[in-house]
Amino acid sequence: MPITKVVILMGSRNPDGHTGRAAKALMEGLAERGVQAEQIWLLEHNLERCMQRGIDGFGGCLAEGHCLIQDDFGAIVERIRAAELVVFATPVYWGDLSEITRAFLDRLRRTCLHEEGKRGIQGKMAVGLCVAGGGGGGALNCADSLQRVLSHCEFDVLDVVPARRQNLDLKLEVLRATGRWLGERSAP
8 A cells, every 4th residue: 555644753943944945855756646744843842851750760651651741742653653654854953863853752762662652653664854054064973863763763764864955956856756756655
């Protein structure tokens, strides 16, 4: 069965910035194959950082596979579980993920230590976009960091695309082609 539901987690603040343009290019390629994608702008949601609860610092993460903090995290995780493909799009800050992307993924990776936390995530197709502005450095380091977290959560990581301001026009074409390719894939 072809992919029909895609969720793009946006770790950027600017829909017209480099990361927004990269996600838009991927969405255009998906749309060419009849696949629509839903964007979730993480900064528009109430997302707290991990509180490292409990005597061991894990609280409900390790014991139950869910986060005990009452914010939008759980609802976003449910949207990920309902999707067939998840895209993680982040600007590169200091050679790594944006702070909001890191905060979200820190909590997700902790819940994925438990089988219940991995439910609906384990084996789910994922793609990463790491876009560096400014001097353009750090995209490869960020891509490596994103790959490690997604693999830890046991996503089926199909690709992580690093881009930098200096090669963004080329990468936009690559991302449109990637979207078309993903639109032709079958959901597991």
